[in-house]
Amino acid sequence: MATDKETLKCLIIGSGPAGYTAAVYAARANMDPVLYTGPEPGGQLMITTDVENYPGYPDGIMGPQMMEDFRKQAERFGTDVRYEKITKVDLSGPVHKAWTESGEEILAHSVIISTGASAKWLGLESEKRLTNKGVSACAVCDGFFFRGKEVAVVGGGDTAAEEALYLSKLCPTVHLLVRRDEMRASKIMQERVLKTENIKVHWHTETEEILGDEEVSGMRVVNNQTQERTEIPISGFFVAIGHKPNTDIFKDWLDMDGTGYLITKPKSTKTNIEGVFASGDAQDNVYRQAVTAAGTGCMAALDAERYLTEAGII
Known part of the structure; x- marks a missing residue:
């Protein structure tokens, strides 16, 4: 020294x-x-x-x-x-x-x-391209911009549950994408999510692509058990995997x-x-x-x- x-x-x-x-x-x-x-x-x-x-x-x-x-x-x-x-x-x-x-x-x-x-991300090219154009890692920061619009949240922990519940007060439908058949969130948070009518939980579901050119217009998801693919129209995509x-x-x-x-x-x-x-x-x-x-x-x-x-x- x-x-x-x-x-x-x-x-x-x-x-x-x-x-x-x-x-x-x-x-x-x-x-x-x-x-x-x-x-x-x-x-x-x-x-x-x-x-x-x-x-x-x-x-x-x-x-x-x-x-x-x-x-x-x-x-x-x-x-x-x-x-x-x-x-x-x-x-x-x-x-x-x-x-x-x-x-x-x-x-x-x-x-x-x-x-x-x-923030941890999924690693999709479309996720990176559409960041700040409908893709976000913070519902509390950006949820206001999606008031009255359909959105999705990815994750199964407490953060994802909290973000879905927060967005459910602003948005008509919140799609919660969980890759397993259960959530990692605490029991009380799971109960709140499942009791909230406008949160639709998609079990065994992973995101293949976020759709849209200039801004998010939808997502293509796959059921990792059946391999069935579905396109769902959304305006906001929130990553909440930690x-x-x-x-x-x-x-x-x-x-x-x-x-x-x-x-x-x-x-x-x-x-x-x-x-x-x-x-x-x-x-x-x-x-x-x-x-x-x-x-x-x-x-x-x-x-x-x-x-x-x-x-x-x-």
């Missing part, structure tokens, strides 16, 4: 609402934050078109524009935004270490993790649940390692909204500021 290397007061790993909000607060607290954006600067909102549920945008805003605004605000207060990915960390000592893709070593007294989570938190590089250091979500101490963003804080979708497997991610980014910066103050670093 080089002894003459500058040690950052605050390293932020990952961008998006959590990372940029943490940067705004950290910069205003004289923590001189350095933020590494990761491979997808701006996070999941960069593949979201209209955002209508974030406070302060009465006419809605495009996801990429919103993230541009967040970045500009963070930089205005002095955040050093670097467009690189952190690929390795060593959180063993009081001074934490991280390495970029190009091999540069970074030293930091405090680390805020905001690496987010990525999310994967982008936390693999921390698995040797930080406590996480079975899926990889970082575990934080109650009423804080503190991880099991002093000076390391987790925010946004990397630690939130419940809400997963831009506004809640921003909130935890604020919390992480405040927690880091208290930590650095108590350590006599700022």
Whole structure:
């Protein structure tokens, strides 16, 4: 380890609402934050078109524009935004270490993790082509645009059940595609789904193709027992087969649940390692909204500021 290397007061790993909000607060607290954006600067909102549920945008805003605004605000207060990915960390000592893709070593007294989570997809070409044109991985984010229209949800877990129930309040018919003869969702969620008249459950069903040129117009599904194929007209196709938190590089250091979500101490963003804080979708497997991610980014910066103050670093 080089002894003459500058040690950052605050390293932020990952961008998006959590990372940029943490940067705004950290910069205003004289923590001189350095933020590494990761491979997808701006996070999941960069593949979201209209955002209508974030406070302060009465006419809605495009996801990429919103993230541009967040970045500009963070930089205005002095955040050093670097467009690189952190690929390795060593959180063993009081001074934490991280390495970029190009091999540069970074030293930091405090680390805020905001690496987010990525939606799992089916892997269909038509799914990729029609993303944001009727294909979505978030009913709460995008369901409003399909009010009064027929839609489909893919998945058999609690997330799929929740999304189907949410959409059933907006849409005349919700097709729930389950690839087995039972759902993985909790018993109470299954009961709610099966009692909801306008949710039509298709058992043993998998998606072969999402139909449509410029926007979703239908889907072709196959019964994996009988091989019978059916085309069903829909306007919205929601993939709810789970999310994967982008936390693999921390698995040797930080406590996480079975899926990889970082575990934080109650009423804080503190991880099991002093000076390391987790925010946004990397630690939130419940809400997963831009506004809640921003909130935890604020919390992480405040927690880091208290930590650095108590350590006599700022």
